[in-house]
Amino acid sequence: MSAAPEPTYTGGCQCGAVRFRVAGALTDSSICHCRMCQKAFGAYYAPLVSTRGAKLEWTRGEPKRFRSSNFALRGFCENCGTPLTYEAPDGIAIAAGAFDDPSLLPPTVQFGTEGKIGFVDHLHELPGHRTEEDAESAPFVLDVVSYQHPDHDTDGGWPREEMR
DSSP: OOOOOOOEEEEEOSSSSSEEEEESOOOOEEEEOSHHHHHHHTSSSEEEEEOTTSEEEEEEOOOEEEEOSSSOEEEEOTTTOOEEEEEETTEEEEEGGGBSOGGGSOOOEEEOGGGOOGGGGGGGGSOOOOGGGGTTTOGGGGGOOOOSOOSSOOOTTOSOGGGO
16 A cells, blocks of 8 residues: 655745745644734734644745744745745744635634734624625726736746736
């Protein structure tokens, strides 16, 4: 019997200038609520997936990095600004939303809960609307053409000049 193939995950930034591949099991998916992560992601929390024990490879470009503390670097696409990594002495974590299929990597733990904003636990209680439901007040939503890189690997023609 041959061993089961190693799982492989791909992803990248919004414009496609930076792409990655991770080979191996990804079991440490988390949400961090600390203030540094909030600012780095411009969000209420940062969803991250540790690549510890797996092989991370940059397949197109590489993130630009900002030293956010004496221990951590934050990687991002210098073209479109997409947050991509949290790099610390214990390994590299990738932004969960940067994976081509983030639904495969549900979070299993929360960190930095001292910085958690109270209403985050109630987000699921808010009314939800599909994009096209906004058409009456914002008719342009029906004519949006996405210039975002597709959720799969592409040839070297990305990012396209007209999309920059």
